[in-house]
Each structure stands twice: as C-alpha cells, then as structure tokens.
Amino acid sequence: MRRFRFLHAADLHLDSPFRGLSEVPRPIREVIRGSTLSALDRLTELAIREGVSFVVIAGDVYDLEDRSVRAQLRFQRAAERLAEAGIGVYIAHGNHDPLDGKQLPWEMPAGVKVFPAGEVETAVVRDPSGREIAHVHGISYGAAQVTENLAERFRVHDRSVFNIGVLHTNVDGARDHANYAPSSRAALIGKGMDYWALGHIHARSVLHEAPYIVYPGNLQSRSMKETGPKGCYIVDVDEDHAVQLRFHAADSVRWLKLTVNLKEAADEQQVKERIEEQLALLREQTDGRPAVVRLILTGRTELHSVLMQTAFLDDVIADWNEREVQLCEQQAGSCFVWIEGCRVRTSGLIERDYWLEQEHFVGDLLRTAAELRQDETALRQYAEELLADLLRSKAGRYLHDHGTRSGGNFLTAQEPDELVECLEQAEEWLLDKLLGGEAG
Structure with missing residues (x-):
C-alpha cells in the first residue's frame, strides 16, 4: 500500500444564525455571521495546499434541517474547487442536517459521496494508478433524532487496505451533547477500523490510538462555550497503516x-x-x-x-x-x-x-x-x-x-x-x- 493523506472535519454548521448578535454593530456582526462560511473556504484551501487524497466530513455540514440556500451554494462551490484539484469528499450527515431535511436539487460534482441512512455503505478510494488505498465506511442520519447505536452496523471487509469509519455519534454519553447514535469506545475499538472519523462533539479530542478514534471538534466556534482554536485534522497514513495526526486551525473568527x-x-x-x-x-x-x-x-x-x-x-x-x-x-x-x-x-x-x-x-x-x-x-x-x-x-x-x-x-x-x-x-x-x- 502506498502512503496517502486525508482531511478529517466535522460540524461545519454552515450559515449558523449566531443568535444574540442583534445589538452588535453591523460591521462586526456581519463578519461573525459569515465566519462558518469563511472557515469552509479555509478548509478548502488547506486541503488543496496539503495535497490530500480526499476529505471526510463526519456530520452537520449544515446548521439546520432546512438548509439555507446560501450555505448550500457555498458548499457546492467548495466541492467544485476540491473536485478540480482531484480531491474526493465523503459525507455522513448528522442530527442538524439529516437526509430528510429540505434541500434544493443541486448537482454535486463527481467525487462527492453522501452516505445513505439505514445502512452502512462502503466507498472504495483508489490512488492515481487505480490501486485501492482505503475503504471509507459511513452512514447518515435519516432524521434528526437517532437513538440507535449505528456503530453496530459497521463491518470491515478487507484488512489489506486502510479502513475508515465515518459516524456522527456520542461516545460514552458526553453530557454536553444530545445522546444521538450512542456508542462506546470499547465497541468502536472492536470493529476493526484503522481510523474512526467522528463528529457531533465540538471539543477536539483523540479518544484512542491504534485504532485512532478522533473528534476534530467543530470547524468554527459559535459561542463562548467553544473557545480557542477550531479546525480539522490532516491525517497521514504510511505503508504499514501507521497514522500521524496534525491539527490545523481553520476558524475565521x-x-x-x-x-x-x-x-x-x-x-x-x-x-x-x-x-x-x-x-x-x-x-x-x-x-x-x-x-x-x-x-x-x-x-x-x-x-x-x-x-x-x-x-x-x-x-x-x-x-x-x-x-x-x-x-x-x-x-x-x-x-x-x-x-x-x-x-x-x-x-x-x-x-x-x-x-x-x-x-x-x-x-x-x-x-x-x-x-x-x-x-x-x-x-x-x-x-x-x-x-x-x-x-x-x-x-x-x-x-x-x-x-x-x-x-x-x-x-x-x-x-x-x-x-x-x-x-x-x-x-x-x-x-x-x-x-x-x-x-x-
């Protein structure tokens, strides 16, 4: 297997309304309200600059079930830029942007894979020569509230390639987030994945190594409950499936x-x-x-x-x-x-x-x-x-x-x-x- 690199992000919450800013002067307010979209631009530029093979987004691309047109257009533009650079995008939707939410019939570029609800689907990632380098397994939320342990549905089919599980989940019942798609660290370890690309918890955290179980945190802070640098991980994988993580700040405010x-x-x-x-x-x-x-x-x-x-x-x-x-x-x-x-x-x-x-x-x-x-x-x-x-x-x-x-x-x-x-x-x-x- 050859070396490759991917980007892991989650919880973009594009076009979040940032409630409570009505008394903030307009010049400041507009910068803050546009910060989630600007953070997406930073993520896109980072992926291209780092030469990643693909991008994984573990849920909550959008902030609401009824996604704003502005957010959808900006995401489509970002996906097109990534496609032009030969970078695929793999998305598992979460509780804020479930598949039953309203969405305009935009044509996403080739290379964008949205995982379905109901069952885990496996996408095969190939290098430029056509050789398989990774299997990306994912499942989306069909509706906003998912109480089933979706991690139980994941299976590894081929251990000769690098296996990535993409899931929007609350591991071990973190109290500050809704307990959707609840799972446990022990269960995730036992599934045979090489890397769990998780979303839902907004605090950046590496729960385990070998296999890596990773929350990158949200891409852009939206309140004083989410202070400090926010961004995503660049993940380098070598020939022996060894992993190296590098956090990159992508927040714009x-x-x-x-x-x-x-x-x-x-x-x-x-x-x-x-x-x-x-x-x-x-x-x-x-x-x-x-x-x-x-x-x-x-x-x-x-x-x-x-x-x-x-x-x-x-x-x-x-x-x-x-x-x-x-x-x-x-x-x-x-x-x-x-x-x-x-x-x-x-x-x-x-x-x-x-x-x-x-x-x-x-x-x-x-x-x-x-x-x-x-x-x-x-x-x-x-x-x-x-x-x-x-x-x-x-x-x-x-x-x-x-x-x-x-x-x-x-x-x-x-x-x-x-x-x-x-x-x-x-x-x-x-x-x-x-x-x-x-x-x-």
Whole structure:
C-alpha cells in the first residue's frame, strides 16, 4: 500500500444564525455571521495546499434541517474547487442536517459521496494508478433524532487496505451533547477500523490510538462555550497503516476568554490600562483573525465594589468596542477584538482566613460555600431548592426566562462549573455587602 493523506472535519454548521448578535454593530456582526462560511473556504484551501487524497466530513455540514440556500451554494462551490484539484469528499450527515431535511436539487460534482441512512455503505478510494488505498465506511442520519447505536452496523471487509469509519455519534454519553447514535469506545475499538472519523462533539479530542478514534471538534466556534482554536485534522497514513495526526486551525473568527488580574489595582485608570494591555497582546496572538472576547477580571483589589457596580466597566468596554468598529470598517473586518462581555471575579481586601475561623455569620457563609464547592451533588441540590423557591415569584420566573445581562446566572446554569461560578459570584457579593470592605 502506498502512503496517502486525508482531511478529517466535522460540524461545519454552515450559515449558523449566531443568535444574540442583534445589538452588535453591523460591521462586526456581519463578519461573525459569515465566519462558518469563511472557515469552509479555509478548509478548502488547506486541503488543496496539503495535497490530500480526499476529505471526510463526519456530520452537520449544515446548521439546520432546512438548509439555507446560501450555505448550500457555498458548499457546492467548495466541492467544485476540491473536485478540480482531484480531491474526493465523503459525507455522513448528522442530527442538524439529516437526509430528510429540505434541500434544493443541486448537482454535486463527481467525487462527492453522501452516505445513505439505514445502512452502512462502503466507498472504495483508489490512488492515481487505480490501486485501492482505503475503504471509507459511513452512514447518515435519516432524521434528526437517532437513538440507535449505528456503530453496530459497521463491518470491515478487507484488512489489506486502510479502513475508515465515518459516524456522527456520542461516545460514552458526553453530557454536553444530545445522546444521538450512542456508542462506546470499547465497541468502536472492536470493529476493526484503522481510523474512526467522528463528529457531533465540538471539543477536539483523540479518544484512542491504534485504532485512532478522533473528534476534530467543530470547524468554527459559535459561542463562548467553544473557545480557542477550531479546525480539522490532516491525517497521514504510511505503508504499514501507521497514522500521524496534525491539527490545523481553520476558524475565521476566534472566540476567547481573557483573564485580566487586577491585583492591587489602585484606581480606575490602572484597571483600564491593564485591560487594554491584555487585549493588545491578545490581538497579536490570533494569527490575523478577528476575535470575540469575554473578559474575566480577577484578583484582590480595593476597587472590587466599584467593579461590581458595572457602570465603570460598561463605559470602558463601550469605548474599546467603538474603536474596534472603526477598525473593522477601515480594514474590511480584519483583526478586530470585540469584547462580548465581562465577568467580575475580583475580591475585596477581606481576610478570608480570619473570618473562616470566626463563630460568626460570615464564617458560616464561607464554610458553607467551601463545602458546596467540594460536593457537586450537594451544590446541585442546593441550587435546585433555591431555584424552586425563587420560581414562585414573578421576578424569579422572569430572570429564569431571560437570564441576566452580566452572565453567571444560576437560574439557567446547568453544568457544575457554571454552578460553581455562580456560587463564587454570590459569595463575593455577600461578603462585600456584609463587611463593606472591612479587612478583619
């Protein structure tokens, strides 16, 4: 068998609507909304530049069952460019773009293979001389909700060639994604594939080697739940079926969280300067990409009470963002750094160790918070009980339905880290109100 190379991507979510951007100025908003399509262009250019034999896409090419015309046209154009370069495309559709969704009758170029629903189909990949180099096995979702373990349908027919399984699946029940086409790592290992090209989980992950079981993550972040570089894998296969993975970032807008330590900041001017210094450094680290940033302010500072009132920070952020809009307009969207929001995680100059030892309400509060941080079950139960009480009021129901502008809202929090974040925010607020900056 000769060496070959392929590209593994998943979860493109083309033309995602990016809900919640209505208040973002139009120049910034348009760049963000076009980011999934721009990421597809980057993927196409990468595949051609790297000289891959074929591209594998493991589900959710589109964001909705009723795919937008814009998304379909852009994908067709990308497929045509790949076909011109002699690169085939193998697609297994997932829960966001099942085969029963509406699609216009576009003619895809030769070399694009869409796997059917209902049964696993095997596509034979040949090198330029006509020799078989790989079998690509795949199955698509016929409808949006697939609860069957589709991995059980996969079979290897010829071990002399490299076998790739393409599947949109939740392996071992990842909690942050719907449990569609559930499978297990052990079952996938036992199927005899050389490489499992998976989709559905948006966090990049290599679950196993020999055989490789790989989630490339989504191609383009769409919220603060998906921070950091996003892209795809270039996979090199040698004569002995040995695999080498190389991740390539393909995102066109990067979503990031930026922690700014305000320890011992003496005044508002120092706060502003530290924030802007860190934002300037971040701009240099995004490889020329625009960025959407959430600020996380930390550190013990006597300005904690000022920061918690948000008015000062609102003005600092508005001033920065106004300049970024101007930059976006002047440079056609290149390399802006847009502040999406800010989370204040600073603390006042309060001697926690002192109060932890006191037989006092403040000491009880700190000890209770510490215990809840260490016990996820107890924290979740506490939050549920408090939520039940609050939802009996009109204000509580409104907050639950609409959230809070500053984030960290336990009324809508689900994950353990979200609950801990809310707990810590409530703890700092209470300490500030109870002690009023008292040191001990």
